[in-house]
Amino acid sequence: MKVNLDTFAELKTPCYVLEEERLRRNLELIKGVASEAGVEIILAFKAYALWRTFPIFREYIGATTASSLYEAKLAVEEFGSKAHTFSPAYTDYEIDEIAACSSHLTFNSLSQYARLHGRVKGVNEGVSIGLRINPEYSEVGTALYNPCAPGTRFGVTADKLPEKLPGDIDGFHCHCHCESGADVFVRTLEHITGKFSRWFGQVKWINFGGGHLMTRKDYDIPLLIKTLTDFRKAYPWLHVILEPGSAFGWQTGPLVSQVVDIVEDHGIKTAILNVSFTCHMPDCLEMPYMPAVRGAETMEGGDGRGEGVYRLGGNSCLSGDFMGAWRFPHGLNVGDNVIFEDMLHYTTVKTTMFNGVTHPSIALARADGTFEILREYGYEDYRDRMD
8 A cells, every 4th residue: 555645645534654764763863872872772662662663673772661561561572572660659469470571670669669679589580670769850841741849759869768778779760851852861960960879889770761852853962972971981880771752753653634524613613533632642632732733834822713723623522622723724624634743652552442432543654665554443442441
């Protein structure tokens, strides 16, 4: 099947489209950063977990990070290597299986470590145990995504750590970023080292978490590499790990939808689509942010009034399942494609079947020009979630 990747005119039903060439560009850049800086960069499933594309990833990276039993099992069964695992709290009924699927396992608290570390080692003697630390500093502006805000449930602050770490703690894990730049990492690193460097001599690795959006066009790659290189020179025994998610899937493909109806109220025109913000693009409402729409002008603060201006509405029964507005160069008609840019990260992993809304297919536009539908969803997928 051949598809025009500019218009997707051949698509008549909603579909997430991953473009292999874009994905490989990201992977090449990430591999280059890891090599030049002498660090390990792994894929965080919480942002991207399309396992049918893992063979492509394996050409560039060797490991992944998981935050749950199912993600850890996906790492072993589909990626082919054990996971770097972190969870806010491990449960008694899952910890054994999680441990068996993990190469690294990070505890969120000293109490969870005390209660479960012996059991973890009993299941998997070779697992490397870590502890999540909280530097009490983050420049993430959206409270929903700030892991270091006062009262956070994530990590151990420096004042709560013993001077001598337990002997089987091999590493520290720290996550402070969300789609952040290298300059933010520089400033954050000052807080991490300032508060925790006195323990660095007792550990073997440090994981600086995700949110390093190194594939964004304006990201300062040289600064990131210099920062990591300087850190490694200061602490040469530490194996440094980064685990971005968005950076891998950034700008790798759109969500293609179609106009189903156009309604008007109080002069506000809404184009109702066969996709849903709450079901298929939840970060747009949670963050919130307005996604770019191909061929349309984003009108921050627009209300849907004006020539060629539309709100875009989802097809669920949630009253707030809409965003707006965008100005299109021509009037929209039923059947027109509306293409939401950059919809592969944090969408396919967070979608729901709320309201039984038909789920978009997932497709791969291969580098050789072919177009492959990886997955289509049907009634059974919705029904079985209620079983």
